[in-house]
Amino acid sequence: MARPRQALLTRERIVEAAAALIDAEGLDACSMRRLATELGVQGPSLYNHFATKAEIVDAVAEAVVAQVDISVFRGNDWREGLRLWAKSYHGVLCAHPNIVPVLATGPGRRPAGLAMAEAVYGALIEAGWSRARATHIGALMRYLITGSAIGSFALGFEADPELYDRFPHLHRAHELAAHRDAVDEGAFELGLDLLINSLSDRYDQGVRR
Amino acid sequence: MARPRQALLTRERIVEAAAALIDAEGLDACSMRRLATELGVQGPSLYNHFATKAEIVDAVAEAVVAQVDISVFRGNDWREGLRLWAKSYHGVLCAHPNIVPVLATGPGRRPAGLAMAEAVYGALIEAGWSRARATHIGALMRYLITGSAIGSFALGFEADPELYDRFPHLHRAHELAAHRDAVDEGAFELGLDLLINSLSDRYDQGVRR
DNA sequence: TGCTTAAACTAGCGGCGTAAGTTTTTACAC
DNA sequence: GTGTAAAAACTTACGCCGCTAGTTTAAGCA
Numbered sequence: 001m002a003r004p005r006q007a008l009l010t011r012e013r014i015v016e017a018a019a020a021l022i023d024a025e026g027l028d029a030c031s032m033r034r035l036a037t038e039l040g041v042q043g044p045s046l047y048n049h050f051a052t053k054a055e056i057v058d059a060v061a062e063a064v065v066a067q068v069d070i071s072v073f074r075g076n077d078w079r080e081g082l083r084l085w086a087k088s089y090h091g092v093l094c095a096h097p098n099i100v101p102v103l104a105t106g107p108g109r110r111p112a113g114l115a116m117a118e119a120v121y122g123a124l125i126e127a128g129w130s131r132a133r134a135t136h137i138g139a140l141m142r143y144l145i146t147g148s149a150i151g152s153f154a155l156g157f158e159a160d161p162e163l164y165d166r167f168p169h170l171h172r173a174h175e176l177a178a179h180r181d182a183v184d185e186g187a188f189e190l191g192l193d194l195l196i197n198s199l200s201d202r203y204d205q206g207v208r209r
Numbered sequence: 210m211a212r213p214r215q216a217l218l219t220r221e222r223i224v225e226a227a228a229a230l231i232d233a234e235g236l237d238a239c240s241m242r243r244l245a246t247e248l249g250v251q252g253p254s255l256y257n258h259f260a261t262k263a264e265i266v267d268a269v270a271e272a273v274v275a276q277v278d279i280s281v282f283r284g285n286d287w288r289e290g291l292r293l294w295a296k297s298y299h300g301v302l303c304a305h306p307n308i309v310p311v312l313a314t315g316p317g318r319r320p321a322g323l324a325m326a327e328a329v330y331g332a333l334i335e336a337g338w339s340r341a342r343a344t345h346i347g348a349l350m351r352y353l354i355t356g357s358a359i360g361s362f363a364l365g366f367e368a369d370p371e372l373y374d375r376f377p378h379l380h381r382a383h384e385l386a387a388h389r390d391a392v393d394e395g396a397f398e399l400g401l402d403l404l405i406n407s408l409s410d411r412y413d414q415g416v417r418r
Numbered sequence: 419t420g421c422t423t424a425a426a427c428t429a430g431c432g433g434c435g436t437a438a439g440t441t442t443t444t445a446c447a448c
Numbered sequence: 449g450t451g452t453a454a455a456a457a458c459t460t461a462c463g464c465c466g467c468t469a470g471t472t473t474a475a476g477c478a
Contacts, residue, residue, distance in 0.1 A: 002473030003425045031465060041426075044467075048425050053466065101310055104356070108365035109372060117366075118376035125378060132395070135385070139362035139396035140353075140403075147313070147356025153348035156317035157326075163318060167327035169334060176344070186341070187348035194349075195400070198407040211442030212456040241435060250457080253436070257456050262435065420478090427472070434465065441458070448451085 008041055011049050015059045022060060022098045030057070058110065061102045066112040067092045070119040078127035079200050085120065086141055086192055093149035104146040130209030137199065144191050154183035217250055220258050224268045228305075231269060235307045239266070267319065270311045275321040276301045279328040287336035288409050294329065295350055295401055302358035313355040339418030346408065353400050363392035 017038050021030045032053055033043040050056045072084035093100050108114065117138065124134035157164075157173040164170040176183055202208070226247050230239045241262055242252040259265045281293035302309050317323065326347065333343035366373075366382040373379040385392055411417070 001426055002471085003423095003427090003475075005474065007425065009425080032467080033465075042428080043465095044428085044469095045426055047467075101314060104313075104359045105310060106360070107367060109367050113365075114372070114376055114379060117382070118378050122378040132391075133399075135362075135392055136396040136399045139357075139392060140400045142362060143356030143396065143400060144349075144352055145356070146359065147352030147354070148348075150313045150355065150359065151315070153344075153351060156322075158316060158318050164323065167323055169327050169331040170323060173326070182341075183344055183348060187345040187352065190342075190345045191349045191352060191404070194407040195403055198403040210457055211440085212444075212458090214443070216456065218456080240433075242433080251459080252434095253438095253459085254457055256436070422475100422477085424475075425473090427470100429469085429471100431468080432466100435463100437462080438460085439458100440460100442456090444453100444455075446451105446453085448449100 009039060009045060009049055011059070013039065014046060014049055014056060015063060018056050019060045019063060019096075019099075022057075023096055026098045027057075027101065057099075057102055058106070061099055061106070062110040062112050064092060064096050064099055065103065065110060065116060068112075068116060070116055073119050073123040078123050078129075079196055079203075081123050082120070082137075082141065083192060083196055086145060089116075089145050090149065090188060093145065097149060100146065100149045104150050127203075128208050129203075133209045140195065144188070144195065148184065148188045148191070152180060152184050153187060154180040218248060218254060218258055220268070222248065223255060223258055223265060224272055227265050228269045228272060228308075231266075231307045232305055236266075236310070266308075266311055267315070270308055270315070271319040271321050273301060273305050273308055274312065274319060274325060277321075277325060279325055282328050282332040287332050287338075288405055288412075290332050291329070291346075291350065292401060292405055295354060298325075298354050299358065299397060302354065306358060309355065309358045313359050336412075337417050338412075342418050349404065353397070353404065357393065357397045357400070361389060361393050362396060363389040 014035070018030055018035055021035060021038055032046055035056070036043040036046055046056070050059075068085070069088040070085060072088065073081040076084065093103070108117065120138045120141070121134050124137055125131065129137065154176040157170070157176050159174050159177065161171070161174045164173050167173075223244070227239055227244055230244060230247055241255055244265070245252040245255055255265070259268075277294070278297040279294060281297065282290040285293065302312070317326065329347045329350070330343050333346055334340065338346065363385040366379070366385050368383050368386065370380075370383045373382050376382075
């Protein structure tokens with residue numbers, strides 16, 4: 001086949017297919033040849049639309065971050081804005097866990113990521129936090145959100161109970177997987193509560209840097 | 210060459226070389242052929258000592274986790290134990306950043322990781338925290354520690370100032386990289402302080418579940 | 419109409435993890 | 449001592465990977 005009358009590929013279609021493939025089968029399954037097959041096309045054709053594979057994966061990451069709701073900073077107290085944003089971010093990452101390593105590792109040049117940083121940092125600055133502290137708080141929230149999304153704590157303990165024979169306190173650790181939601185969500189919510197409440201206390205006491 | 214009089218490889222030597230290679234040039238540089246070259250050997254020879262590449266990388270991760278000081282839970286209050294352990298863990302991950310994605314993503318079947326979980330969870334249980342809460346606290350600490358180690362927040366903003374033209378609050382974000390330590394360490398320490406202090410408050414008020 | 423560019427193709431390079439089979443040495447049973 | 453099995457290196461090779469180069473044909477425009 002040479003150039004078709006109607007283009008078979010667009011950047012948008014490629015990103016959509018890549019996102020679906022990563023969601024369904026993981027980052028490793030998303031090879032150029034496989035992705036092309038999914039789109040009914042030969043592997044190298046993708047290079048007419050993206051220069052490298054990394055650009056495609058980056059675009060998927062960008063599309064995921066763009067789903068986070070940053071409108072919550074408008075019309076809400078900084079505390080409530082932070083909480084709602086964190087929950088939205090957390091929810092989006094939980095819905096697309098396979099892309100999280102890309103988000104957590106890579107640099108932040110993506111527009112949606114910058115827009116998010118602007119919203120978070122801006123809200124904190126406008127609330128009166130010092131620049132240094134606002135930066136710390138933004139970084140800290142990122143640590144909690146990406147840290148909780150990148151690997152389930154509950155699933156980290158395998159089903160084989162014999163593994164835990166030598167560790168008396170872990171003798172029921174293999175049961176954690178069955179309560180994955182309660183464990184992982186509970187830990188995230190606890191962290192969010194503790195961080196925002198104690199920041200709120202400091203703020204109310206006038207300690208804003 | 211057939212079987213040499215003195216074995217050229219041992220599991221230990223392989224893990225050491227892999228750790229050095231990962232530290233120096235990153236996970237991607239650590240291919241079987243490259244690692245073998247580093248050891249003066251042909252690629253497939255490694256399979257006489259490890260079944261897969263994943264086993265080698267896992268052994269490197271295990272060796273890194275084993276460096277974390279879990280003795281601090283003995284002879285210290287749970288608060289102080291938690292703080293000292295977290296700092297040790299954080300320090301070890303900062304010293305070997307390239308292996309962090311493996312630790313953060315993979316399951317926790319490694320002995321050193323289990324021993325660490327046992328120490329943390331045991332200390333919290335013995336202090337009187339409920340099993341569910343102790344699990345949450347352990348997970349939460351892991352989120353903070355791996356989240357902060359997997360990607361620098363400060364380095365996430367590239368040097369090109371023009372990127373930030375559209376984001377008024379970020380107009381100096383490119384300067385963050387120069388203060389990387391203050392930013393990343395400051396955020397981690399802030400998180401640690403906030404979490405442990407607020408857990409301590411709850412504990413002192415008798416809220417232990 | 420003719421020229422340039424775009425978007426598909428095929429062929430192929432070097433690298434990857436790993437399987438299979440070979441050679442030689444070591445370790446141990448008789 | 450000798451025969452045998454296992455161990456630890458080797459070579460070769462398979463199928464995948466990201467990506468490059470060159471080809472073909474259609475689209476868009478002067």
